Amino acid sequence: MRVIPRPRAGATAGESSHLYSRWTPYLFLLPYLLVFLAFRLGPSLFGLAMSFTRWSIVGSPEWIGTANYDLMQIDPRLEVALKNTAFFTGLTVPLLVILSLALAIFLNQPHKGRALGRIAAFTPYVLMSTVVGVLWTWLLEKDFGLVNVYLEQLGIAGQPWLVSQDVAMYGIILTTIWWTVGYGMVLFLAGLQDIPAELYEAARIDGASSWRLLRHITLPLLAPTTFVVLMLTIINSFQVFDQVYVMTSGGPGTATLTLVQYIYTTAFQNLRMGYGAAIATLLFAILIVFALVQAYLYRRGVTGTASQ
């Protein structure tokens, strides 16, 4: 490729003080930095600036100061989107963390067949989001969907999963958990591998029960992993979009309208680019708060105590 930088002549071991020419590091960095500037840093700053404009795709942008942010405070749909996203995150995150931890511990038991269980639990995560969305739209179908058919057979009334305002979000949450629980499990399994077996042996010799081993060795030593899984899940949950777009498009009504779904509708369906950028900035602000909390907790040693 043409973008490979060429090192300067003279950048050889001959000159002991110069292992490489002064410009070599910059030439190595240049290709990435150009792409980074043009497609990441630049657009991020551009997006921030756009949030202070009114900009529909035709016509030119108009500087309107903080008007978009003023509008956000009285926008009922944004309020709904925030509440829905918080509800989705508040339910999905604890369920995912607990279930994936339980799965990891369960599939770490020394029984034959556990590898099969691990592969099965991870398989849904291999599927692309829209395949998962299409599949679960069918599974959660009101009349003939597999979930309702089996629920009825068990004597439980079927739910109008995706077509009722009351339960649509639960349908999305169920789908998300099935899809991503294997991801958390893999991270927890990696964490379990790092716990020295001698700790368990020593505790067993002292007559500790399985419950005490779990409570006093496994869980404390998994704290750093739990922290990572928790943070990744929170960040991903706040950005939930794909399943929602495919399964409900934010409906029925606004029952599953999430923040990113609202950004999409605002910017690319209603073509209010400026306001869309402002909502994206709000999402950024929310995520940065989580990042700061994370950094603070990390410094405080919540995770540090148990790691090396």
Next chain:
Amino acid sequence: MTTKTLIKVIWYALLALLILLMLAPIAWMISTSFKPETEIATIDVNWIPRNFTTENYERVFERFAILRWTLNSLIVSSAATALVLLLDSLAGYALARMHFAGRSVIFGIILSMLFVPMQITVVPLFLMFAEVDLTDTYLALVLPVGANVTGVFLMRQFFLNIPYELEDAARVDGASTLRIWWSVVLPLAKPALTAVAIVTFLSTWNSFFWPLIATRTDASRTLPVGIAQFMSLRPGQAQGAQAYGQAMAGAVIAALPPIIVFYMLQRYFIEGISMTGIKG
């Protein structure tokens, strides 16, 4: 003895339940895709289709450019992976092994973008590509992936830990820095390159939000965006059954290749994911 056996029996029962819960939806997807419309819209559960048919698949190939979407996804994901490996291993090497003014500032700015959600870049990116009339092209899908942060971070972390002696030996032999990077450092970095390649390929292959916005026609539409269209076949409850057979056929076509690749390469998959998950 008896409690031990009991625990084992319960463990295997739970294992069976787990495998069932995780895999039954996929089995049902395959089963539905081979059923005629009339057999889909019933409350009778037939795991083996009674009236086996490939009609849904024929319709899907007839009505949708699903092979084109797959090809687009393959081209975009491969190109993006190659681009990321080249850019990130060059940049990561400089950041890890060279001293120069502004190094920590540059690295800091790169890392800070980890906290900026990609949604904030999407509106400007769209306007930028629209300005130069490059929306709905491979370029619009590939280039933004090249700006990823985790790859640079992982490559830098890896390069920090390789011994200096190997580079020094090559330098004494008169090799240029680019030559050392290519023939000494990169071969050592195979594990990191593999992890970055797998994660980049997967995330590009599965990427939905940006391709949904950037593509307009089948010429560049990727598989996830194409698959999402199957749900627009679902105008009302009455027609639902007719659509689901085709939707499931489309889903199977999109799902099987990744599942097969995963079963063949699962160790690399899981290593790549736990590596980037923990460290990213």
